[in-house]
Amino acid sequence: MAVEQTISRAGWDELVVVDRSDPEPLHTQLARGLRQAIVDGRVPVGDRLPASRALAAELECSRWVVTEAYAQLAAEGWIEGRTGSATRVRNAGAGGASQPRSAPRQAPVAVRFDLAPGLPDLRAFPRRRWLDAVRVELATLPFDDLRELDPAGDPRLRRAVSAHLGRVRGAVVTADDVLVLPGVRAGVHLVATALRASGAGVIAVEDPGWPRLRDAIRAAGLEPLPVPVDADGLRVDLLPRDGSVRAVVTAPAHQYPTGTVLPPARRAQLVSWAQSVDGVVVEDDYDSEFRYDRRPYGVLQALAPEHGVLLGSVSKTLAPALATGWLVARGEWRARIASALASPIGPGLIDQLALASFVESGQYDRHLRSARLRFRRRRDALLAALAVALPEAEISGSAAGLHLLLRLPGGADPVAVVAAGARRGLRLSAAAPTAVRARSYDACLILGYGNLADAAVGEAVRTLVESVREAAEGAGDPRKARR
Structure with missing residues (x-):
């Protein structure tokens, strides 16, 4: 109900x-x-x-x-x-009886520059190849296959995902270990549901971290326990060792929003913790495909497959609207999680088969290589523009993923900057809502560059500077943000 x-x-x-x-x-x-x-x-x-x-x-x-x-x-x-x-409300729309006659109706401001995190380059979605894959799969699909869908996902896609993860991410996985889901949030909710059935009450999460994962945990009836993140990622030494917490959700390849990468020593420490409490590390591998200064680390799951749950999706590589992701679990944890999956919750069969074809044919790998080069150039251009336009701002985050963390110069409130940017058609995100206890991120913005056109980087940064200046002036700070 x-x-x-x-x-x-x-x-x-x-x-x-x-x-x-x-x-x-x-x-x-x-x-x-x-x-x-x-x-x-x-x-x-x-x-x-x-x-x-x-x-x-x-x-x-x-x-x-x-x-x-x-x-x-x-x-x-x-x-x-x-x-x-x-x-305050500024516009009541066409049907608003409360709109004063003297106040002209203001049209919504269209988004001109998208600096919000979490999106790949939607303009680069391979429409033609995807359409070709859908057509071929639909034309050749046996009629009986349309009868019903396996709750774990189509076997062909599970084989394709397991082969890709083993080859590209170093995962220890077979097709039987894979569950096809709508995405990472659905995976976290499923793990939390399984943990609740076994009597657990909490799951440790990174602080700061992706708020929607905390929401997914609460929706399953558990409480997220915030654990601080530092310059090396999750503070593993602060995880409880008395058995009261047996699961932690972490993004070791590229932490959100700090952009840190969990180093080898801390990875080993995290695996040791999971083994000591007979627990599980829920690994959010959300944008690990994009590392620009070196080859990315393999997945943490490979270090202790029986104590790892690996989550991934195509939301950062193809498009969130495909609503296609996967969960990898082995042994006891696989059985627990599968028992919480009563019916199919993943995408439809045709989309699953289209993605399987995309991976099997090598199109997915080619798409990733092209995207990796494009995002690296765009990140470099954004960093160069910010260094000139906002020299006082502190920028952090590893050379990976699809976002940067920007600490604003004094006098600018991120919430006010987001609002000022929206009035100019600039989409931004403040970092403060990602933190539960960590207040050091209250002065930060998360700048995404995945869905920003290359030619728009310079103007987007100029618009950001204007928004920062307006916010600083609105706060009465005599120190203006400098170009």
Whole structure:
């Protein structure tokens, strides 16, 4: 049965209903509900929205859910927020009865430059080759194969994934170890569900880390335990060793959002921890295909296959909309996790077969090689432009993945910079919502460059500088961000 939570505020009607059993992301539900409340006139133009922390506390979700919803509405032109003042409704839309006659209707600002993390180059999606693969698979598929789908995923795709992971990532895996899922979040939810069935109450997670994974853990009925990250990644020495925690979710190949890579000594320490507590390391291998200064480390799972769960997807290599990922587990953990999978939850059969064909034919490897070269050039161009335009900003992160961590110069609030950028058609993300306890990231932005056109790097950075300057001036800081 759906579990519903309402967001209310003194003097307001019920604004929106968020259904945690709905597969649609919470921030999308929240943005849609608030947008409709504005259009309906239940939240008039000029009215204040709750502070992100207050609304997150009332909704019992991460602050990231609220800030993402607010950022989306700001980018569309529905709300605006400035440093030192509340976030307010600026546009009631076509159906808004509360729109003052004197206030002209403002059209949403289209996204011109996408610096938000988490996306590959969507313009480079291999449409023709993918369409060819779909056509061939659909034309040659036996009729009986359309009857039903194996909950673990199509055997052909599982064989293709296992061969790819063994050859490219050094994983210890057979086709029987692979489960086909919609993506990494679904994998974390499945692992958490299996752990809850065995009596576990918590899973350790990186702090800072991807908020949606914490949400997936909570949705399964467990609590995420934040463990700090430093310059070498997860602080393995801070993991409990008394058996109270037997699972940890980590991204050793490229930590989000810090961009650190877990070094060999700490990898060995993490494996030793898992063996000592008879636990499992849930490895998020989300963008490991992109390393620009050296060959990437192989997967951690290979060091102790019986104590590792490996998660991956094509969301960072092809497109998130394909909703195709995998989970690799062996032995006891494979059995536990498979028992929590009552029915197929992965993509449809045709998409699974198209991806299998794409991998088997070598098209996937060729696509990755091309993408790796493109992202390396784009990252270099972005770093060069930032060094000139924002010399006071501190930039960190290994030469890998699809994002950088940028610490803003004094006087600029990242939330205000995100809002100022949205008014200019620049999509940005603040780092603060990724942290539970770590406050040192409150002054940081996460800059993604995967979905940014090469020719737009210079103008995107200039727009970022303008947004930083506006935020600094709005805060009353006499020190202006310098070009």
